[in-house]
Amino acid sequence: MNFDFSDDQRLLQEEVRKMLAATSTSAEVRKTLAGEAPYSAAVWRQLLDMGAAAAAIPEAYGGAGLGYLELCLVAEEAGRHLAPVPLASSIYLAAEALLQGGSEAQKQHWLPRIAKGEIIATAALGSAETYLTPAPLSFDGRTLNGSVSALPDGSVAGLAILRHDDELLLVDLAAAGVSRRALPSLDPTRPYAEISFAATPAQRLGAGNCAALAQRVLDAAAVLLAFEQVGGAARTLDMSRDYALERKAFGRQIGGFQALKHKMADIYTRNEMARVHAYYGAWALSSQAPELPVAAAAARVAATTAYNYAAEEAIEIHGGIGYTWEMDCHLHLRRARYLGQLIGSVHAWRARLGDELVKGAA
């Protein structure tokens, strides 16, 4: 039995952690919070140059050719440091869709540019929940019309992969007829945009019915997002614990009150449960195991609930100071929501987990 990452993988994680601790600082994240930049170009450049962002993209396509296990640990560190970068949109979703479903020519054309950071890519692969009713997409085999309501990093993306019925479409966003509108988000550090198409050239990604392909990409993204969530949840718990050791009330450290001890023990328990489900997802993803659908959904549900809880209670543990703009507690509260809803809510994934388990037992 060896249910752990290797020393080399941990070494990479350590390097990424050091780099992010130095670059993805609170001050840097807050530039995106204030809307000064849609993402941190400095942090993104470092993640690309280290080969960390493109860890799972093969060398033949300009990536680092390491693998998913490495990318998972990169994601954990990105989450821990609230890295305001387009990892989810460009890497977990778009690059993954290209890798899994793209033609050789499409991969050759786009993956090296994504891996080197020449462009940022984004994707909308279909969410179980919708609210807005944008002009529906229509595709005549050559050109695309209509709108997509909430594309992550849509205002800076150069490529979009979109689900349209049972097809996946690949759209060069530098092409004619593309217009964008940045949309304010409750997590301003990870912005969305609406993108509209008017006779914009587009091509199919993959052949035939792409529902299974889209789901496979979403499963991979669920695992990678879970690592970001686990990293963020661990960081919030660290902040809470450190504060509870330092802050005094009634003549003692507040961390000594059983109410807070049990609260933090609960957070820890959820975090560690999320972590093992995420690890199992990493194993399934990297070994292309048939368990991936179950493992990915479990990782997503556990990590989403853990991060939301850790972030909500971090404010509570910090007291009044936790409710201020200057403390980073609310950055985690916002990010927890963003990561937890980006590819559909916890309810959809819990149902999927149940469905897959029942199917497996039949």
Added chain:
Amino acid sequence: MDFRDTPEEAAFRTRVRTWLEANAQPRHNDDERFDEGMNEEQRLAAAKEWQGRKAGAGYAAITWPKEAGGLGGTPMQQVIYNQEEGKFLVPRMVFEVSMGMCLPTVAMWAAPELKARYLPPGLAGKEIWCQLFSEPSAGSDTGGIRMRAEKQGEEWVINGQKVWTSSAQFCDYGILLTRSDWDKPKQEGLTMFIVDMKAPGVEVRPIHQMSGDSEFNEVFFTDVRIADSHRLGPECGGWKVMLSTLMTERLSVGGNLPTNLHEGLITLARKARWNGRPAIEDARVKAGIADAYLAMHGLELLLARGITAVSQGKTPGPEMSITKLVGAKGMQDIAGFAMELAGAEGLLTHDTLGQEWRFMQRLWLSAPGARLAGGTDEVLKNVIAERVLGLPGEVRSDRKIPFRELER
């Protein structure tokens, strides 16, 4: 049991509603706000104007005697007025601390000349009040405050810092908790004052809260002079005065909870789609709506029990102590569930999603503060466990020792 008004209550309700219809616009839903598009100055002016109009009709403090500017009415009439006013678009919040905490404290503890000076303009909305208890090193542990009050003749000289003071940036007066005797144990050396927020040496600095608004402040006091006549209660009797304020605070907070949040969820769930079908048809969504009803309508029923006690001239039971605890956490959970209805789009702000989202999104950003203000969840649970259930308190080493020594 009968939820209907008695004939007298119904008559009062009609009278109040007639007056409100003549003086304010009806409210159609939770997202509608009186102060749409107003800047802070306009909002303040409008709030003062409204408070003045209420006071003119006797509705500013229904239970207070007529001589004190009230209506000489019953607590039940106050409840009826609040229920009816909730259906109209009127300014909120600005006078909540004045009316809910500060003026009742002044009414209970001040000398007659002070009451005559401060109560009428306070009721009429000419002056706004804030509550200055919490300090950087003493929030839950209010007894640990360090604001220094030194007596010099007939005056007190005040030095120190308060924090989280709601509305201090536009207040005229505040009730201020100080430490006047450092040689007494922590709770026994405290004295309460009325302080003029415009006096020399008072400096207010707004604090940016996580919602992006700045509703609370830091307040610095440097050699601020307060006449001894402005003391509330006896010297070193501040702890008791403060407890009386917190009692009224916790009661008044309960009355402002949005108890119909399940309706807000229904509105959103009718428009949201899950797996291509209206979300409202999904059993999980119905379960979420049911949970919202259980928590928030439960609070309404709890308040009805409190109101019943009040209308019968009794003290509300200990179960009232759970209202803020259930309400604040309920708001947080319901607002989170609302966001989940829209999946990835649930992160977009109401500017994009539509006005029907504004109230829930505000709740999501304010609920963490509601879980802290007026006593944190954990402190309230201690209160329930110790005062209601009679369980033993924490072992405390700081109760008997002079505060000066605790400081070391």
